[in-house]
Amino acid sequence: MRVNGEPVVLDVPPQVSLLDGLRDRLGLTGPKKGCDQGACGACTVLADGERIVSCLALAVQYEGREITTIEGVASLPDGAALQREFIRRDGFQCGFCTSGQICSAIGMLAERDSDAPPTRDEIREGMSGNLCRCGAYNGIVDAIEEVAT
Amino acid sequence: MTAIGQAFDRVDGAIKTTGAAKFSADQTYPGLAHAALTHASTARGRITEIDTTDATRVPGVLAVITHHNAPKMKMPSVGLMPPVFGTTVVCLNTDEVHWDGQPVAVVVAETQEAARAAAARVRVSCSPLPSAVDFSTAEAKPQKNSMLQAGSARKGDALAALESAPVAVDREFTTPPHNHNAIEPHTTTAVWDGDRLTVHEPTQNIGGVRRTLSAAFGVPIDKIRVVSEHVGGGFGGKGLVWPGTILAVLAARVTGRPVRLVLTREGVYRTVGGRTPSVQRVAIGADREGRMTSLVHTSVTRVGRTGGGPEGVTIQSSHLYDARNILLRQNIAEVDLLANTFMRAPGEAIGTFALESTVDELAHELHMDPIDLRMRNEPTRDPIGDKPFTRRNLRAAYELGAKEFGWEQRTPQPRSMRDGQWLIGWGVATAFHPPVHLVANASLRFSTDGTALLRCGFHEMGMGAATAQAQITADALGIPFEAVRVEHGDSSLPAGPMAGGSNQTGSVAAAVHTLAPKLRRALGGEISVEALARKRKPYVEVSIGADSPLGRATGQARLMSKFLRDRRKGVRAVTGAQFCEVRVDADTGEIRVSRWVGAFDCGTVINPKTAASQLRGGIVLGIGAALSEETLVDPRTGRIMNPSLAEYHLPVHADVPEIDVHWLDEPDPTMPAGLLGVGEVGVTGAAAAVANAVFHATGKRVRDLPITLDKVV
Numbered sequence A: 001m002r003v004n005g006e007p008v009v010l011d012v013p014p015q016v017s018l019l020d021g022l023r024d025r026l027g028l029t030g031p032k033k034g035c036d037q038g039a040c041g042a043c044t045v046l047a048d049g050e051r052i053v054s055c056l057a058l059a060v061q062y063e064g065r066e067i068t069t070i071e072g073v074a075s076l077p078d079g080a081a082l083q084r085e086f087i088r089r090d091g092f093q094c095g096f097c098t099s100g101q102i103c104s105a106i107g108m109l110a111e112r113d114s115d116a117p118p119t120r121d122e123i124r125e126g127m128s129g130n131l132c133r134c135g136a137y138n139g140i141v142d143a144i145e146e147v148a149t
Numbered sequence B: 001m002t003a004i005g006q007a008f009d010r011v012d013g014a015i016k017t018t019g020a021a022k023f024s025a026d027q028t029y030p031g032l033a034h035a036a037l038t039h040a041s042t043a044r045g046r047i048t049e050i051d052t053t054d055a056t057r058v059p060g061v062l063a064v065i066t067h068h069n070a071p072k073m074k075m076p077s078v079g080l081m082p083p084v085f086g087t088t089v090v091c092l093n094t095d096e097v098h099w100d101g102q103p104v105a106v107v108v109a110e111t112q113e114a115a116r117a118a119a120a121r122v123r124v125s126c127s128p129l130p131s132a133v134d135f136s137t138a139e140a141k142p143q144k145n146s147m148l149q150a151g152s153a154r155k156g157d158a159l160a161a162l163e164s165a166p167v168a169v170d171r172e173f174t175t176p177p178h179n180h181n182a183i184e185p186h187t188t189t190a191v192w193d194g195d196r197l198t199v200h201e202p203t204q205n206i207g208g209v210r211r212t213l214s215a216a217f218g219v220p221i222d223k224i225r226v227v228s229e230h231v232g233g234g235f236g237g238k239g240l241v242w243p244g245t246i247l248a249v250l251a252a253r254v255t256g257r258p259v260r261l262v263l264t265r266e267g268v269y270r271t272v273g274g275r276t277p278s279v280q281r282v283a284i285g286a287d288r289e290g291r292m293t294s295l296v297h298t299s300v301t302r303v304g305r306t307g308g309g310p311e312g313v314t315i316q317s318s319h320l321y322d323a324r325n326i327l328l329r330q331n332i333a334e335v336d337l338l339a340n341t342f343m344r345a346p347g348e349a350i351g352t353f354a355l356e357s358t359v360d361e362l363a364h365e366l367h368m369d370p371i372d373l374r375m376r377n378e379p380t381r382d383p384i385g386d387k388p389f390t391r392r393n394l395r396a397a398y399e400l401g402a403k404e405f406g407w408e409q410r411t412p413q414p415r416s417m418r419d420g421q422w423l424i425g426w427g428v429a430t431a432f433h434p435p436v437h438l439v440a441n442a443s444l445r446f447s448t449d450g451t452a453l454l455r456c457g458f459h460e461m462g463m464g465a466a467t468a469q470a471q472i473t474a475d476a477l478g479i480p481f482e483a484v485r486v487e488h489g490d491s492s493l494p495a496g497p498m499a500g501g502s503n504q505t506g507s508v509a510a511a512v513h514t515l516a517p518k519l520r521r522a523l524g525g526e527i528s529v530e531a532l533a534r535k536r537k538p539y540v541e542v543s544i545g546a547d548s549p550l551g552r553a554t555g556q557a558r559l560m561s562k563f564l565r566d567r568r569k570g571v572r573a574v575t576g577a578q579f580c581e582v583r584v585d586a587d588t589g590e591i592r593v594s595r596w597v598g599a600f601d602c603g604t605v606i607n608p609k610t611a612a613s614q615l616r617g618g619i620v621l622g623i624g625a626a627l628s629e630e631t632l633v634d635p636r637t638g639r640i641m642n643p644s645l646a647e648y649h650l651p652v653h654a655d656v657p658e659i660d661v662h663w664l665d666e667p668d669p670t671m672p673a674g675l676l677g678v679g680e681v682g683v684t685g686a687a688a689a690v691a692n693a694v695f696h697a698t699g700k701r702v703r704d705l706p707i708t709l710d711k712v713v
C-alpha cells in the first residue's frame, strides 16, 4: 500500500487492524486509539480520500490502497488550512481526538456533492462520529466552517 | 502591553495538529513488549483456580503473571494527606476478589494482538463470597468531618424553620454513576534499567505515581522518573494511581523488557473509578417574598469497600444562599464495587443539579422570576461561617448573562413558548466552584538570547497550562510572551502540584511570582541581556523547592500553612450564571439543547481563548450529565453493563450548540495575578439549567438524571 505518498510494505497477520499496523509497525502514532471499536473516531484516517475508522479496518484489506494519516494531510487540499484553523480557533484541548477530527473533516468535506459551503448544522451532523471529551466542539466547527467557506 | 489577557494560540498547537505530539502510548523502545489484563467477573470472592495453560500457548506470549507467581508489592502508607492511589487492593498479590473487574492476571507478549488473545484465554474460577453491590439498598452512614471536607454543617434549626415556612418545597433527586471517558485510555509504558525505572504515564499527579511505584516496588523515589508531557484528557480519572499502572511496571520487572499496557476501553471502566451516584434531598422554606428561612441539603453517595472517598455534594449549599437556617449532611454507603473517585467538579457537579433545580421549583411556587429569587437571597458574607468572600459578584454575572441571553423575553408559564413542533424552554442555574490552591516547586532561567525558561513538573491535559504559564511568566519578567519557554510534565523537573481542584494555574503562578523577583535580584535588579552580560554567565537560574526528602517535607509544610492561611482569608470561589435553551419535540419528547450562555465571575482571565474552551468543555460535560450519561451497574452482580463509548453516551458534535461564554474579568485579590481556576466551574449548574429549561418547555420536572425522552413524554 501507499501511506502518506510513500510505498510501504506492511507484513502483518490477518487479524491486525490497520490502526495497529500504522501505529505499531510503521511508527505512525498520529492516529490514536480511543476505543478500538469504532465508537470514538480518534483513529480516523483517509483511504483513497475516504474517511475510515482504522481500528475497524483490517490492514490486509487495504493492500494496494492509498492511506493518508494526520502526518500526511498537510499536502491534501484543505489539510494544512484545517491544521492552521484548528490552532487559531482552539479546536482542541488535550489534542488526543485531533488527528481523527482533522482527517474526518477532510473526508466529510470531500463527501459533499454541493458547491455551497456547509452550514454549521451540516458540519455538526457530519462530524458526529468524532467524539471530543474535552468538549472542543465549538472550535472544531469554527475551524471547519472557516476552511469550507 | 501585557501578555495576560491576550488570546494567544496554544504553544502546543503545531504538534497537536500534525500528529507529532507524543502521548504515552506513542513512546517506543527497542524490544517493547505488550501487556493485557484479565479481569475477575465476581463482585466478591476467592480465586479457587486460575488456569493459564491455554494463554501460555498463544504464540508470542512471554509471561502470564497471576497471584501465584507475582512478586510481592505493597501500597504506600496513607499519612495525613489524601491517598494517591485508587484502591488499597494490591492486585496479583491476593486470591481475594473485591470488585467485578479486578485484574487477576497480566499477560505479556511480543505483540498487542497476542497479549489480548492470551488474556482472554486465562481461565479464572472463583468461589463467591457474600457481597453488597446495589447502591439503592445499601446502608448509609453519616460522613465524618475531616480537615479536608465537612460531612455536615448547620446554622439554626432548619428543620423547624422548614415546618413553619409559609412556602416550602421538599424534593428528592438522583444522579447516576458517571465515567470520565477521556478519549485517551489509561496507558503505561514502563522501562526498567537495573533498579532505575522510567514510566510514561498520562497522569494528573506525577508525584503520586512516583510515590506509589516507589512503595510498590521498594525503589527509592529518586530512581523513578515519570514522564507525562501530554495527557489525552483527565477530568479526574487520571488523578490517582489505578491497578493498570502498577501491573505494567510489574510486567516490565518480571520480563525484563520494556512493557506497554494500554487499557481497553472496557478495562478503563473496570479498573478506574468513576463518579459516585447520589441520592439527594433538598428542601427550602421561604416567606412569601422569597426570602429563604430554611435550606436543607442531604446526600447519600457511595464508596468502594477497598477505596474511594466522600463526594462533597452539599458544599455549594453552604455558600450560595443567605438562608436563616441551614442543615447540610452527607452520608456514605459502602459497597463491593470498584472505588469511586473524583470527576470534574466532584460534589458541585451533581450537588448544584439538586440545589438549583429546587430553587427553580421554589420560584415557580412563588410565581417569581428564578433570577430574582436568587438575588433576593444573595449573601454578602458566607452564610454559615460568616467569613468574607474573597470576591463575589454573582449579581453582575447574572446581569451580564441575562442580557446576552435575552432573558427578559421569557414568558414564565411552562409550555408557553413554542416553535411549531418544538416546545421551547429557557432555564437558568447558578454555577459554583471553589478552586483549591497548592504549592509548586519551579525554576526560572534567563539566558543570553533574552529568553526565559520556566521548568515545573505540572500537567498539561488540555487546559492550555503551558500557554498560560508562559503568559504569566512573560509579564512577571517584563519580556515578550514569545521569549518564554515552558517545560512541564516530567518528574525530573521541579515538582508541580497535582492537577485537580482547579488549582494548577494559580499554584504555579504563585511560584512564578516568587521566582521573578528572585531572578531580578540575581541579575542585579533588572531583567535584561545587558544585566546578564555583566554577570558573565550564559544564564542565571533561580529555583524554589527541592526534590529531596527534606525538600519534600518542606513542601508539605508550605502546603499546610498555605491551606490554613487561605482558610482564614475567607471563602474563595468562582460563581456564574448558566442560561440554557432547550427544544423538546412535543410528540416524541426528543430534547435538543439549542442555545447556551454562561457568564462567570472567575477572576482575571489569563488567556480568553483557552479559558473559554475550558468553560465550554465543562458545560459540554454538564450537558452530557443532563441528557445522556449514565454508567449502568447491574444491581445483582455489580458488573458495569455499558463499558464502552458505544453504550455510554457522551455528547457528540450534534448535541452541542454554540456555547457563548462571558466573564467579568475582575481580579481575585487573594490570588496571584488575580486569577481563579476555571477548569471545573463550567460543569456546575449546567445540568440544573437544562432540567429547568425542560420544565419550562414541557411542565415536566425531571429529578432523576439523565433526562431521557421517556421521562418527559
Ligand code: FES
Pocket (backbone or CB within 6 Å): A032, A033, A034, A035, A036, A037, A038, A039, A040, A041, A042, A043, A044, A053, A054, A055, A056
Ligand atoms: S479507536 Fe477507532 S473509533 Fe475509537
Ligand code: FES
Pocket (backbone or CB within 6 Å): A091, A092, A093, A094, A095, A096, A097, A098, A131, A132, A133, A134, A135, A136, B183, B232, B233, B462
Ligand atoms: S481535544 Fe481532548 S478529546 Fe478532543
